[in-house]
Amino acid sequence: MLQTKSVVLDAQAIDRALIRITHEILETNKGAQDIALVGIVTRGDLLAADLAQRIKEIEGVAVPVGSLDISFYRDDVATHFSPELHTTTIPFSIEGKTIILVDDVLYTGRTIRAALDALMDFGRPSAIQLAVLVDRGHRELPIRADYVGKNVPSSKQEHVRFLLEPVDGRTSVEILQAAPGERIGSAPLGGES
């Protein structure tokens, strides 16, 4: 059983972080032209939809949004196998676009590596940028986010989880810890917290 150790971002802080990220994206890319958002299931896709909504409010442009299931691209199919698949939906050509890859928590970088591979199989974007709500460190691959909501120092024994109102009953980012003596199980697919 995982217990909440601390709340690192509450709903309001998340909202502020997303506003900032939205502005940074628009600033870096000089507007919303040729931008598309692709969220990694599950949670990243919800964040991507949220960011797209914010972009629309600011720029009046509806950027294409897609979702990506990286199950088939994991480098640990053997150990973290879960047959529950989510659909990959990228209903637009990524050819020549700037893709903002969106995920909730950046940790070892392996999910992002898999997502990059998966994206490449859809075509050749002109650039890929990475937006995450939380960067908790402990990278195992040379990967860095372009947009970060908050850096959250954490230990490897902890879990950092993004909870979202419609799914989880509350919106927050929390550090969770296993009860003493309990083994932390495999991470669920797509969630690399």
Place this chain on the structure above:
Amino acid sequence: MALLLKNARCVDPSVGLDAVVDVLLRDGVIVELGCDLTVSKGETVDLVGKVLVPGLVDMHVHLREPGQEYKEDMQSGGRAAAKGGFTGVLAMPNTKPVVDTGARVSFLLEKAREVTRTRVYASGALSHGLGGEALSEMGDMIAAGALAFTDDGRGVQDDGMMRRAMDYAKMFKVPVLSHCQRESLVGAGVVNEGLVSTRLGLAGWPAAGEEVQIARDIALSELTGCALHIQHISTAGGVELLRRAKAAGLPVTAEVTPHHLFLSEDDLDETYNSNLKMNPPLRTKADCAALTAALIDGTIDCIATDHAPHAAHEKALEFELAPFGTTGLETALGLVLTHLVATGTLSWQTLVERMAHAARRILRIEPVRLQAGSIADLTVIDPEFNWMVTADGFVSKAKNSAFIGRELKGRASHVYVGGYASLDNGVVVV
């Protein structure tokens, strides 16, 4: 040299005997039966709790020698027979080369005398080379000691040929043993045609493929007057044909195998155990019941095993490619004791009739009786011995038993052939 067998329950319906008496053997024959016998010079064996019966005979055995000694040979087959409680076996002629001349019968009988104490009786091929087309040299084989003729392994397809063969065999006063299989109906069939052939996607071997041939052979027995013995009868329909033939007074007899009595097509499953691949195939439970009833009422004369040893690598092939057959010598008695005698379905007297007397009568072998003057071919049965059939437990070279894993109660403990032990307290002697 005298041998005194003490305290066994002696059962022999042919002399109306079922009592605990002592049996004294000397020079290969029974010299005296009685209570509290003693012997001054000689050996005494206490058989208290055991059942002593005339030696069992299996009239359907494949010894594979000559030609396929990697499966079995006369020595190993003879030892397996002793282990199973048999004093004699009838060897089938489908060896390589086929036993279809007097010289080959002589070889078989001479070799057997050299290597095994078990009595090996010879049958010769009915047709030259088992080809089903031309008569074999029956007279030559009779002179060398053959007791019957058969194309076992294949049915004679041509009706005219079968008629000629039976006509010819009749003059030697020996029976024709018939493997009943009409090839145009059976085709590539490997399991009973019905539920299991459908479920497992295997070619069916219909009951009619056997019954058509049984009916034909009965008609030819009537036409020719030749004694006919139906081998390994497996269907209720076949039993009905047999019953009618016997009622009509025709010289027709039949045998049933333990596997057709105690296994059915229901035992075949998705593991495709090739040890259950038989010819004729395992039939339905209803057929098993009809066979059992016919065995009890005497419509079926005897139990024969169709002991068919095969090498492990042959039975490891795909089901459709694996050879037919199961070993039977070492399990037959235990199966009959467990499933028929212990359950009260078959009496001890009937057991003796079906496993000892009938085969000798059919093959015109001198009878063995529990009375003074009879040849001392005897089987001693321990009805209380519990054991399990395992691949490692066989004396035969072959392990392809359809009954591996089965728990049995009862087995032969001693076998005497001409007064000499071939099995002593469960251990094969020679």
Place this chain on the structure above:
Amino acid sequence: MGALSCEHVLNIQDLSNADIMLVLDTARSFKEVNERTIKKLPTLRGRTVVNLFLEPSTRTRTSFEIAAKRLSADGINMSPSTSATVKGESLVDTAQTLDAMDCDLVIIRHRYAGSPYVLTQNMRAHIINGGDGKHQHPTQALLDLFTIREKFGRFEGLEVGIVGDIAHSRVCGSLAPALTALGARVTVVAPPTLLPACPEALGADVSFELDPVLEKLDVVYMLRIQQERIEQSPLPTLREYARLYGIGTDRLARLKEEAIIMHPGPVNRGVELSSEAVDTARNLLLYQVNAGVAVRMALMYLLLGGDKDGLAA
């Protein structure tokens, strides 16, 4: 342990209804992959998949081969001309040899029923039955189920007629029991000479004639009539077969509005199906072929995923 309740897929009955649904759901994801420009996933990188095809087959072998390649597995084909069986090597020896080479998955197609089971007893790899004799062809059944489900969204209550050489059909041997288990009603339609001894064992109703059942069918599944069978004369002529059981203009017109035609291929045009019945939009033959790759990818993924040591336990 993988996601399925079985280690091997030898018979369709090895898969529970839940397993079948999982395979079909997973296949849908792979079908999406197969519609991409780059039809390749790294999922089974480093895994070795052997296509042991001891009986000639082009369609099924190609489908498995494509499925393995799209998952980045190393696929090896062994067919009669290259396999040792022509040199008299037994299936047991072949299995042990392949096992010594540490393959992860073997797909076997063989003309003898039950041969996939022989492999399971002699090697550690997962085994998929690619068709064994007249017994079963579970992956064909799965792709057929996928097709039916995509078309109707359900199995419950569907009326399926399987028409043709039922006696020798491994396709029917897998499909009929699966459909029955999933709640569809199956009628096998064939002359008695092309029916197995006990068609009830397939869980199906039996009709000797096509016309009385044609109009109630949601799925008309036509089996291929094999010329070599005709030589054993279960039928007087192909012409008579086409007349009694073939789908042509007239029968096509009598089908239910939403009814579909399926066929495991390859079609004998003019025998079981007229050209018109092959080319009609109702005929999902090519959809079946397309689904076949996705279904086989799904099965490979579900059997090999979660297989930590790379070899089946």
